Amino acid sequence: MFRFNKDFFKTLNRPNKRAWIIGAVAALAVIDLFIISANQISFTDEALAKKEITFNVPPGTPASRIPAILEKAGVEVNDFYFKLSLRITGAHKNLHAGLYQVFPDDTVSSITDRLAKGEAYLFSWRIPDGSTYWEVRKSLNAMQGIKHDSAQMTAEALLFAIGAKEQHLEGLFAPDTYNFHANVSDLTILKKAYEHQQAILTEEWTNRSADCQVKTPYEALILASIVEREVGRSEDRAIVSGIFSNRLRIKMPLQTDPSVIYGEGETFGGDIKREHLRKDTPYNTYRFVGLPPTPIGNPTRESIHAVLHPAKTDYLYFINKANGDLVPSKTLAEHNRAVRRYILNKGH
Structure with a gap:
C-alpha cells in the first residue's frame, strides 16, 4: 500500500506545483463565477411593468414548485441553484405559505432567505371608526388574496363561527388596521377584530x-x-x-x-x-x-x-x-x- 510521508510533496518539482496552484485558483474562480451568475434573477418585461412583483405560496406547496411559481410571476431563476439555496437556508423543510414580494435588487439567496424566515407580504385592512357591520362585511368581501369563508354565511352562523355570545353583529368589531398574510380565512380576521373589541370593552x-x-x-x-x-x-x-x-x-x-x-x-x-x-x-x-x-x-x-x-x-x-x-x-x-x-x- 502506498503511504504518504513528509517528503512526498518535496518530490513535486516547482513547475508542477505552480501549475497545480494555478489550476486550483482557476477552478475556484469558475465556481465563484457560477455562483454569482446562478444567484442572479431576471424579470420579464410584463413583470417589470407592474408596480409590485409578488408570488403566492399556497399552504402545502412543495419547495420544489417555487421556481415554477416564480416563472409564472415573471421572475426567472436558476432552477438548480434555487433548489440548492432552499436546502441551504432550510426553507425546503419549513416553507411558510403566504404572498411574497420580489424586488429589482433581489437575488436567489435573498428570496430563499425570505422564504425560510416566513417574511411574507402582509395585507392591511382597516375597519373605519363607527362603520356598520354590513360596511365591514362588504369591505372584507372585496379583499383579494384571502379565503372568503364568511361571504355566504348568515349573521347567526357568523356569530357562532367567531365565538360571539351576542345576538347581533353590530358593534362587535374594533375599528383598527389589521395585518395578515395571504390565504388566511376572513373568519380569522373577523375573529381577531371581535376579540380585540372584547378585550377593549373588558378593560374599559x-x-x-x-x-x-x-x-x-x-x-x-x-x-x-x-x-x-x-x-x-x-x-x-x-x-x-x-x-x-x-x-x-x-x-x-x-x-x-x-x-x-x-x-x-x-x-x-x-x-x-x-x-x-x-x-x-x-x-x-x-x-x-x-x-x-x-x-x-x-x-x-x-x-x-x-x-x-x-x-x-x-x-x-x-x-x-x-x-x-x-x-x-x-x-x-x-x-x-x-x-x-x-x-x-x-x-x-
Missing part, C-alpha cells in the same frame, strides 16, 4: 367611573356607538357622553338622528326627514326612552372610554357647527337658538 368596563349610566358592557357598546356617530371632534366625546348620560338618568329620550338613520337599514342614503322621526322602530330614539336594542356601528376605544367616564355637566342638548365645533346647551330655549344660528343660519 373594569376601570369604569361610578358616574356612568350604562348598566352592562353591552349597553356601554351601544351608547359608545351613538357617541361615535355624534361627535364632530374627538375631544368632545366625554361631554357628548355626559349629555347622553344626563338624558338616561332623567329618563329623557336620547333623540339621536344616527340611531334613527341606522333603523332605516343599509339601503338608506338620503337625509333624515320628519316621516323617519315618526316611524315606530326599535331605533327611533325620538319615540322611546332609553337605548336602542343594539349598537349602531363599531365604536372606537375612545368612545367606549368616554361613555364609561362621562363629563360631569348640566348640559342636555348639543349641536355641531359645520366646522365640527360643539355647541352644548342647558335648556331647550338655548338649544333652539343655537339651531337657528348655526344650523338654519338665521342669526340670533
Whole structure:
C-alpha cells in the first residue's frame, strides 16, 4: 500500500506545483463565477411593468414548485441553484405559505432567505371608526388574496363561527388596521377584530367611573356607538357622553338622528326627514326612552372610554357647527337658538 510521508510533496518539482496552484485558483474562480451568475434573477418585461412583483405560496406547496411559481410571476431563476439555496437556508423543510414580494435588487439567496424566515407580504385592512357591520362585511368581501369563508354565511352562523355570545353583529368589531398574510380565512380576521373589541370593552368596563349610566358592557357598546356617530371632534366625546348620560338618568329620550338613520337599514342614503322621526322602530330614539336594542356601528376605544367616564355637566342638548365645533346647551330655549344660528343660519 502506498503511504504518504513528509517528503512526498518535496518530490513535486516547482513547475508542477505552480501549475497545480494555478489550476486550483482557476477552478475556484469558475465556481465563484457560477455562483454569482446562478444567484442572479431576471424579470420579464410584463413583470417589470407592474408596480409590485409578488408570488403566492399556497399552504402545502412543495419547495420544489417555487421556481415554477416564480416563472409564472415573471421572475426567472436558476432552477438548480434555487433548489440548492432552499436546502441551504432550510426553507425546503419549513416553507411558510403566504404572498411574497420580489424586488429589482433581489437575488436567489435573498428570496430563499425570505422564504425560510416566513417574511411574507402582509395585507392591511382597516375597519373605519363607527362603520356598520354590513360596511365591514362588504369591505372584507372585496379583499383579494384571502379565503372568503364568511361571504355566504348568515349573521347567526357568523356569530357562532367567531365565538360571539351576542345576538347581533353590530358593534362587535374594533375599528383598527389589521395585518395578515395571504390565504388566511376572513373568519380569522373577523375573529381577531371581535376579540380585540372584547378585550377593549373588558378593560374599559373594569376601570369604569361610578358616574356612568350604562348598566352592562353591552349597553356601554351601544351608547359608545351613538357617541361615535355624534361627535364632530374627538375631544368632545366625554361631554357628548355626559349629555347622553344626563338624558338616561332623567329618563329623557336620547333623540339621536344616527340611531334613527341606522333603523332605516343599509339601503338608506338620503337625509333624515320628519316621516323617519315618526316611524315606530326599535331605533327611533325620538319615540322611546332609553337605548336602542343594539349598537349602531363599531365604536372606537375612545368612545367606549368616554361613555364609561362621562363629563360631569348640566348640559342636555348639543349641536355641531359645520366646522365640527360643539355647541352644548342647558335648556331647550338655548338649544333652539343655537339651531337657528348655526344650523338654519338665521342669526340670533
